[in-house]
Amino acid sequence: MIDAPSASVSSRPRRVGQWLLVVRPLLRNAKARTGVAIFLFFGLVALLAPILSPYNPHLTIFAPGASPSAAHWLGTTQSGQDILSQMIWGTRQPLEIALGAGLLTTLIAVGIGISAGLFGGVYDEILMLITNIFLILPGLVVVIVISSYLSSANNLMISLVITVTSWPWGARVLRAQTLNLKSKDFVKAAIVAGEMRFRLAFFEVLPNMTSLVASNFFFTCLYAVVTAASLQFLGLGNINTVSWGSILYWANNSQALMIGAWWWFVPPGLAIGLLGAAFALINFGIDELTNPRLRREAK
Amino acid sequence: MQPVLHVEGLWVDYFTRGRRLRVVQDVSFAIERGEMLGLAGESGSGKSTVALAVARLLRPENAAVGGMVRLNGTDFLALVGEGLRQTRWKSVALVSQSAMNALNPVINIFRQFDDMLTAHGYTDAVQNRHRAAELLDLVDLPEQVLNRFPHQLSGGMKQRVVIALALALHPDLIIMDEPTTALDVIVEREILSKVKTLQRQLGFSVLFITHDLDLLLRLTDRVAIMYAGQLVETGPVGHFSRSLHPYSRALVQSFPSLHQHASDRRRGIPGAPPDLSHPPAGCRFHPRCVFVADVCQTAPAWEAVSEDPLIAVRCSRWKEIRDEFVSTVD
Amino acid sequence: MSSSPPLIELRNVSKVFVNRSLRQRSVVYALREVSLTIARGEVLALVGESGSGKSTTAQLLARLTHPSGGEIWFDGRAINRQAGARELRQYRRRVQMIFQDPFSSLNAVHTVGYHVGRPLAIHRLVPPGRALAAQVETLLETVGLHPGREFVSKFPHQLSGGQRQRVGIARALAPNPDVLIADEPTSMLDVSLRLDVMNLLLDLRTTRKVSMLYITHDLSGANYMADRIAVMYRGTIMEEAPADVLMKDPVHPYTRLLLDASTADFGNGPSVAGPLGALDPSSPGCPFYPRCPSRMPVCSETRPVSAWIADEAEHRVSCHRYHDAESPKTGRDAQPKV
Numbered sequence: 011m012i013d014a015p016s017a018s019v020s021s022r023p024r025r026v027g028q029w030l031l032v033v034r035p036l037l038r039n040a041k042a043r044t045g046v047a048i049f050l051f052f053g054l055v056a057l058l059a060p061i062l063s064p065y066n067p068h069l070t071i072f073a074p075g076a077s078p079s080a081a082h083w084l085g086t087t088q089s090g091q092d093i094l095s096q097m098i099w100g101t102r103q104p105l106e107i108a109l110g111a112g113l114l115t116t117l118i119a120v121g122i123g124i125s126a127g128l129f130g131g132v133y134d135e136i137l138m139l140i141t142n143i144f145l146i147l148p149g150l151v152v153v154i155v156i157s158s159y160l161s162s163a164n165n166l167m168i169s170l171v172i173t174v175t176s177w178p179w180g181a182r183v184l185r186a187q188t189l190n191l192k193s194k195d196f197v198k199a200a201i202v203a204g205e206m207r208f209r210l211a212f213f214e215v216l217p218n219m220t221s222l223v224a225s226n227f228f229f230t231c232l233y234a235v236v237t238a239a240s241l242q243f244l245g246l247g248n249i250n251t252v253s254w255g256s257i258l259y260w261a262n263n264s265q266a267l268m269i270g271a272w273w274w275f276v277p278p279g280l281a282i283g284l285l286g287a288a289f290a291l292i293n294f295g296i297d298e299l300t301n302p303r304l305r306r307e308a309k
Numbered sequence: 310m311q312p313v314l315h316v317e318g319l320w321v322d323y324f325t326r327g328r329r330l331r332v333v334q335d336v337s338f339a340i341e342r343g344e345m346l347g348l349a350g351e352s353g354s355g356k357s358t359v360a361l362a363v364a365r366l367l368r369p370e371n372a373a374v375g376g377m378v379r380l381n382g383t384d385f386l387a388l389v390g391e392g393l394r395q396t397r398w399k400s401v402a403l404v405s406q407s408a409m410n411a412l413n414p415v416i417n418i419f420r421q422f423d424d425m426l427t428a429h430g431y432t433d434a435v436q437n438r439h440r441a442a443e444l445l446d447l448v449d450l451p452e453q454v455l456n457r458f459p460h461q462l463s464g465g466m467k468q469r470v471v472i473a474l475a476l477a478l479h480p481d482l483i484i485m486d487e488p489t490t491a492l493d494v495i496v497e498r499e500i501l502s503k504v505k506t507l508q509r510q511l512g513f514s515v516l517f518i519t520h521d522l523d524l525l526l527r528l529t530d531r532v533a534i535m536y537a538g539q540l541v542e543t544g545p546v547g548h549f550s551r552s553l554h555p556y557s558r559a560l561v562q563s564f565p566s567l568h569q570h571a572s573d574r575r576r577g578i579p580g581a582p583p584d585l586s587h588p589p590a591g592c593r594f595h596p597r598c599v600f601v602a603d604v605c606q607t608a609p610a611w612e613a614v615s616e617d618p619l620i621a622v623r624c625s626r627w628k629e630i631r632d633e634f635v636s637t638v639d
Numbered sequence: 640m641s642s643s644p645p646l647i648e649l650r651n652v653s654k655v656f657v658n659r660s661l662r663q664r665s666v667v668y669a670l671r672e673v674s675l676t677i678a679r680g681e682v683l684a685l686v687g688e689s690g691s692g693k694s695t696t697a698q699l700l701a702r703l704t705h706p707s708g709g710e711i712w713f714d715g716r717a718i719n720r721q722a723g724a725r726e727l728r729q730y731r732r733r734v735q736m737i738f739q740d741p742f743s744s745l746n747a748v749h750t751v752g753y754h755v756g757r758p759l760a761i762h763r764l765v766p767p768g769r770a771l772a773a774q775v776e777t778l779l780e781t782v783g784l785h786p787g788r789e790f791v792s793k794f795p796h797q798l799s800g801g802q803r804q805r806v807g808i809a810r811a812l813a814p815n816p817d818v819l820i821a822d823e824p825t826s827m828l829d830v831s832l833r834l835d836v837m838n839l840l841l842d843l844r845t846t847r848k849v850s851m852l853y854i855t856h857d858l859s860g861a862n863y864m865a866d867r868i869a870v871m872y873r874g875t876i877m878e879e880a881p882a883d884v885l886m887k888d889p890v891h892p893y894t895r896l897l898l899d900a901s902t903a904d905f906g907n908g909p910s911v912a913g914p915l916g917a918l919d920p921s922s923p924g925c926p927f928y929p930r931c932p933s934r935m936p937v938c939s940e941t942r943p944v945s946a947w948i949a950d951e952a953e954h955r956v957s958c959h960r961y962h963d964a965e966s967p968k969t970g971r972d973a974q975p976k977v
Contacts, residue, residue, distance in 0.1 A: 493688030
């Protein structure tokens with residue numbers, strides 16, 4: 011019993027659903043708001059690429075190596091492609107890979123983390139052994155090795171490859187949180203009420219970890235954006251698709267830096283950084299919301 | 310004689326989420342030398358805030374404090390800086406429920422005493438060791454405890470150490486905020502009996518704060534009861550068998566007595582304490598009160614019923630309640 | 640003993656926790672050969688301080704954990720650890736629990752209606768839909784949340800502590816259980832609300848004829864609630880008797896100290912218990928020995944056994960002072976002198 015000023019019970023916003031519960035306070039946080047805005051911007055660009063893009067990104071009909079001009083805002087490549095169009099179409103692949111890898115990783119992490127924590131015993135030990143083995147694999151190296159075997163990797167393949175190395179982190183964190191929640195009375199009460207394991211996991215435990223799950227998702231997105239770009243920069247994956255990573259690959263291949271064609275490598279680099287920052291900012295926002303100490307300082 | 314602690318019209322506002330919330334209002338009481346005053350109230354009644362305000366432990370960015378707090382006649386609320394620091398520890402010590410868990414876990418018990426004494430100008434380690442052993446002896450702990458670390462002590466022993474620390478600078482007033490709530494009843498009894506003995510021996514005053522009115526009525530000389538940030542009644546312990554405020558009456562009633570079985574059914578207090586951001590108009594207890602009448606729509610004053618012994622009550626109908634008592638008893 | 644067979648019986652139940660660290664393996668007894676019975680419609684209070692094992696007893700009965708030794712019988716059958724899902728579900732319908740902390744025992748993401756409705760749905764007691772909603776409202780009103788309809792869609796954070804605890808009670812009542820395990824149901828509530836919750840439980844006992852294990856650290860509360868009281872200390876039942884007998888005529892030094900500590904004034908006379916001392920968990924003696932004001936040499940050497948007191952119905956004690964005597968008759972006079 012703490013003798014604190016009784017915080018008003020009724021004045022807090024009524025929870026309409028799990029969704030609003032997470033999203034509304036998140037949008038009140040400046041960092042998260044910035045992150046969401048950047049993310050939505052890129053999302054819109056990716057969706058509206060056919061409308062926004064001034065030219066076909068594959069066309070090689072323009073004057074090669076031209077600096078930015080009214081006709082080509084971001085100039086052209088050494089082989090005469092419009093970089094702005096490439097940038098616009100190139101938004102799709104990193105977004106798809108990020109969201110794909112984020113979703114897959116989160117699904118696996120949630121499934122393994124919660125079930126290991128909740129059911130315990132031998133089941134837990136086996137799952138954690140597997141998790142730990144994956145955890146010590148050097149991430150980027152594994153991704154590179156697998157990717158080099160997949161010559162014509164599509165976005166789903168790349169997402170899968172990234173997932174292989176990123177799920178154990180989330181699984182461990184979610185397992186720890188499950189163990190913590192499992193000792194709470196409301197879980198015991200649900201057991202006494204006769205709830206089965208499935209409902210315990212998804213109706214009692216999971217809804218209390220939404221912020222952790224979301225933060226795991228966005229962290230994976232960040233990791234995926236950077237990893238996918240690195241792969242393509244290294245020439246792995248499919249370099250003939252248009253993406254920020256492949257723009258960078260071709261820029262590098264054509265010594266863009268040496269010839270001073272900054273318009274060729276700066277925009278994709280900036281875009282990758284911005285999208286990564288967007289995911290990071292959303293993550294910081296979630297952190298501040300769930301960690302009261304950070305929240306107070308954030309004021 | 311001048312009281313050790315004299316509080317008059319004390320109020321405290323907390324700043325939470327950009328709002329200003331009055332959590333303590335118009336609290337007045339005094340504690341004489343060697344006296345133990347019990348302050349009872351439910352959670353959220355503001356009783357711990359009173360303790361923190363009186364000990365000047367509220368941070369200005371979190372709370373505003375007003376009214377008068379006099380310690381041995383000195384205006385304690387006006388002190389700042391070094392003057393406040395010196396007076397605070399030499400005149401007032403606080404023993405709280407959390408204090409026993411606030412002992413520094415990485416230094417032994419002697420260092421806890423030594424650090425504290427050093428901070429107040431006693432720098433001779435040998436003398437400090439001697440002094441620490443003496444203090445431990447006061448609370449019936451052997452000298453060897455000085456070499457132990459907090460985690461090696463039981464809850465009861467830790468709380469004894471905290472009390473010994475509180476006694477180190479011979480304070481005139483010790484504020485005890487739920488000091489034994491986490492301990493079991495037998496240990497609680499041992500420790501509080503010890504406090505009573507020490508009080509007789511050393512002559513300090515105690516402000517004892519708890520939700521356990523039943524305990525207060527057995528422990529203290531005088532009791533004050535708080536409800537929703539205000540004092541509602543004060544008087545000597547004996548007064549509370551015929552208390553005049555409906556809340557304190559109900560509170561006394563709401564502890565089943567030891568020899569009472571359910572066949573003799575007692576009732577609790579209906580409803581719940583109010584939300585302090587919207588306290589009820591008029592008397593703050595009226596929505597839960599069985600004696601409620603039209604007059605309760607206006608806020609009752611803090612009214613002295615008798616001067617010696619001091620009995621005061623905040624209820625517009627106390628006279629009627631007293632008369633009813635007289636008629637039912639006779 | 641009562642004439643009808645007990646609804647619940649613990650037979651020499653022990654619960655051991657093993658602390659494994661790199662260097663050593665230590666064993667902690669949470670319960671040591673505890674035997675208890677609860678008859679149909681009876682309220683048994685289990686009184687003890689924190690760490691006495693009373694909550695472990697509750698968890699065992701709620702089948703949230705398994706005993707390390709001994710047997711738990713329910714309605715004439717021993718509980719089987721390897722019970723099938725059906726048997727376990729049947730047990731969960733009949734034995735329900737009320738938790739101590741009304742703040743952590745409700746899931747913040749679920750409504751009041753969800754909490755109370757789930758047991759009804761799980762045990763298929765009411766068809767889903769309108770009938771279930773109506774039953775939830777009735778249950779809420781049974782526990783004093785009027786009108787039930789207004790509470791159904793509320794979330795825990797919108798309720799006060801007392802209201803939350805009532806939701807917890809409604810949830811426990813939902814499957815119409817035969818046994819309620821109440822683990823300190825009022826200790827986290829405000830003083831002014833405690834009595835009403837206790838009264839509510841007593842009403843339910845009368846109207847629904849439930850048996851109850853009422854766990855508390857407070858003797859007066861136990862006396863108010865219970866027909867019989869068992870006093871527990873460090874995993875052992877020290878004394879057990881009908882409530883009025885235990886309050887009037889306690890035998891065990893620990894019970895006497897407890898009673899004294901909850902009634903007498905402070906500061907009169909010497910400190911009540913013996914010198915402070917920690918009990919060596921491997922000590923073969925009586926668990927209360929280090930603090931006992933009337934200990935004898937034998938108390939540190941062997942554990943006293945629990946035995947019934949002759950000439951007294953349902954009163955048993957576990958103390959050498961007492962069993963030391965030649966015959967039960969004179970044993971009555973051989974009470975410890977405190």
